[in-house]
Amino acid sequence: MQENPLSRAAAARPAQGTGLTLHEPAQDADWWREAVVYQVYVPSFSDSDGDGMGDLRGVTARLGHLAGLGVDALWLTPFYPSPWADGGYDVSDYRDVDPRHGTLDDFRELLARAHGHGLKIIIDIVPNHCSDQHPWFVEALASAPGSAARDRFHFRDGLGAPPGPPSGPAAREVGGGPGGSEPPADWQSKFGGGAWSRTRDGQWYMHIFAAEQPDLNWENPEVAADFERTLRFWLDLGVDGFRVDVAHRLRKDLVPPLRATHGNDAAPLNSPPQGDNHPFWDRDEVHEIYRSWRKVLDAYEPPRIAVAEAGVSAARLPMYTRPGELHQAFNFFHLRCPWDARSFRDVIDTSLGGARSVGTLPTWVLSNHDVVRHVTRYGLPEGTDLNEWLLTDGREPAPDLARGRRRARAAALLTLALPGTAYLYQGEELGLPEVADLPAGALRDPMWERTGHAQKGRDGCRVPLPWQEDGPSYGFGPSGGWLPQPKGWGGFSAEAQTGRADSFLELYRTALRLRRGFRGSEGVEWLPAEDGEVAFRRGGVLECRVNLSGRPVPLTSGGEPLLSSDVGSGEGMLAPDTAVWLKPAVRGG
Numbered sequence: 001m002q003e004n005p006l007s008r009a010a011a012a013r014p015a016q017g018t019g020l021t022l023h024e025p026a027q028d029a030d031w032w033r034e035a036v037v038y039q040v041y042v043p044s045f046s047d048s049d050g051d052g053m054g055d056l057r058g059v060t061a062r063l064g065h066l067a068g069l070g071v072d073a074l075w076l077t078p079f080y081p082s083p084w085a086d087g088g089y090d091v092s093d094y095r096d097v098d099p100r101h102g103t104l105d106d107f108r109e110l111l112a113r114a115h116g117h118g119l120k121i122i123i124d125i126v127p128n129h130c131s132d133q134h135p136w137f138v139e140a141l142a143s144a145p146g147s148a149a150r151d152r153f154h155f156r157d158g159l160g161a162p163p164g165p166p167s168g169p170a171a172r173e174v175g176g177g178p179g180g181s182e183p184p185a186d187w188q189s190k191f192g193g194g195a196w197s198r199t200r201d202g203q204w205y206m207h208i209f210a211a212e213q214p215d216l217n218w219e220n221p222e223v224a225a226d227f228e229r230t231l232r233f234w235l236d237l238g239v240d241g242f243r244v245d246v247a248h249r250l251r252k253d254l255v256p257p258l259r260a261t262h263g264n265d266a267a268p269l270n271s272p273p274q275g276d277n278h279p280f281w282d283r284d285e286v287h288e289i290y291r292s293w294r295k296v297l298d299a300y301e302p303p304r305i306a307v308a309e310a311g312v313s314a315a316r317l318p319m320y321t322r323p324g325e326l327h328q329a330f331n332f333f334h335l336r337c338p339w340d341a342r343s344f345r346d347v348i349d350t351s352l353g354g355a356r357s358v359g360t361l362p363t364w365v366l367s368n369h370d371v372v373r374h375v376t377r378y379g380l381p382e383g384t385d386l387n388e389w390l391l392t393d394g395r396e397p398a399p400d401l402a403r404g405r406r407r408a409r410a411a412a413l414l415t416l417a418l419p420g421t422a423y424l425y426q427g428e429e430l431g432l433p434e435v436a437d438l439p440a441g442a443l444r445d446p447m448w449e450r451t452g453h454a455q456k457g458r459d460g461c462r463v464p465l466p467w468q469e470d471g472p473s474y475g476f477g478p479s480g481g482w483l484p485q486p487k488g489w490g491g492f493s494a495e496a497q498t499g500r501a502d503s504f505l506e507l508y509r510t511a512l513r514l515r516r517g518f519r520g521s522e523g524v525e526w527l528p529a530e531d532g533e534v535a536f537r538r539g540g541v542l543e544c545r546v547n548l549s550g551r552p553v554p555l556t557s558g559g560e561p562l563l564s565s566d567v568g569s570g571e572g573m574l575a576p577d578t579a580v581w582l583k584p585a586v587r588g589g
């Protein structure tokens with residue numbers, strides 16, 4: 001068999017161990033512009049104490065792995081006290097650590113050790129809603145309609161006839177009273193069911209997500225002041241930034257009569273609604289909040305950063321990163337892009353153009369804790385309804401995981417070749433697939449119950465990570481994990497993949513190391529390409545070619561091969577679903 005120069009390129013640059021020597025993190029105040037941020041979904045990353053739940057000490061213990069991988073920063077999902085109605089996104093105390101994840105001292109230790117490794121720490125802030133066990137909501141339920149305590153939330157009288165039986169968990173908390181028996185509007189919760197739940201005294205409160213996640217009233221100055229206190233609390237401890245949960249939803253138009261939302265609320269998480277002037281989606285007023293937060297972030301030395309999770313249109317997304325607002329916004333268009341050259345080119349152009357229009361660079365995201373893992377998505381026929389597919393336990397249709405893996409490797413090189421910041425989701429560097437057949441009894445996502453089992457939810461991408469080939473929970477912790485891991489999960493572990501030139505992990509390690517050399521070259525120049533191929537160049541540092549077609553295409557570049565996503569590509573050809581990085585040939589030479 002002919003030797004492939006591309007495979008030689010990949011194999012010639014094995015990761016040099018997992019120590020600190022590889023790692024030269026970005027040090028300047030603009031580190032976030034072209035960084036690689038690794039999302040740690042804390043409950044499923046690493047469990048130090050054997051309670052089945054990932055914890056901060058578990059993260060600290062794995063910092064060497066993350067530094068060796070070559071990332072610049074970690075985004076930690078919520079680890080705050082929470083009754084866990086929505087995996088920690090229902091916060092009952094914004095300035096503490098949930099005992100199942102550790103203590104504040106554990107957090108201080110993690111921060112210090114991460115900084116020692118040159119890794120920044122970004123934490124999640126959840127400002128749209130809190131937990132129904134947050135002292136404010138407990139107080140609101142115990143207080144009268146119209147009280148100051150209720151004004152921190154969105155309480156309204158209902159429509160229609162006098163009270164019927166109450167609904168929602170909060171209903172158990174307070175005594176009876178007057179009010180309409182119909183919700184104030186027919187708005188739907190993102191997790192299924194109505195967006196209004198009724199209290200025992202007959203009033204209703206709004207919750208975009210689960211009933212246990214009451215929405216906060218951002219027109220109430222106490223709410224804004226308390227979040228500023230929370231920002232400062234963590235900034236004073238030394239965090240480097242925040243990921244802002246549902247950043248586009250905080251402001252609402254609840255002036256009666258409440259307007260209909262035309263069914264937009266049932267759209268998948270993070271998809272933009274059709275039409276504008278939505279009563280609680282991407283309203284212009286929300287930007288006032290981020291302008292005030294930016295002042296807080298800028299007052300620290302070095303300035304701290306924030307990234308918005310905002311499921312809005314491509315035209316409106318750049319507004320969140322205008323000068324004086326947040327630094328970055330997640331790019332879900334890249335995540336949702338079909339496997340098609342024209343579509344990727346369009347997404348890349350739109351993302352770069354939108355970000356440039358406000359003086360920043362885009363982000364690039366392939367997976368997170370809310371979506372089916374992309375190895376599996378890329379293995380399913382285009383257009384598969386992922387919810388319907390999950391309901392068949394991932395059997396109908398059966399994903400072509402070999403194809404999914406090939407595409408995921410190529411997508412990694414495409415993503416990491418682009419100027420801006422890449423957000424990696426834990427386990428993507430291991431090539432983990434979705435666990436679609438979790439037994440119903442194991443599911444924890446509130447969507448499952450709230451939709452009456454019509455939506456399985458997001459647990460399949462949250463299964464605890466495998467670190468070792470065997471042992472209890474494959475090295476996740478000393479006992480089992482909070483979600484069952486499939487048999488053979490240890491084959492994906494970091495231990496099993498380390499040192500194997502053809503593994504996902506080594507591909508990511510090599511790619512992240514090479515990527516450091518591309519920084520500062522912010523433009524993308526499209527190159528002539530074959531049908532179904534994406535080809536671009538970044539200055540004199542990188543040429544990236546991705547074959548998204550179903551057939552091999554000639555590799556026409558005169559550049560020097562640096563890395564290929566497929567160690568088995570044929571000579572002079574780029575195999576289907578394969579990406580290659582080359583050092584551009586000198587022009588005219």
Ligand code: NOJ
Nearest residue numbers: 086089209245246369370
């Ligand atoms: C977006 C988060 O990523 C998701 O996990 C959560 O359920 C919702 N926001 C509500 O906080």
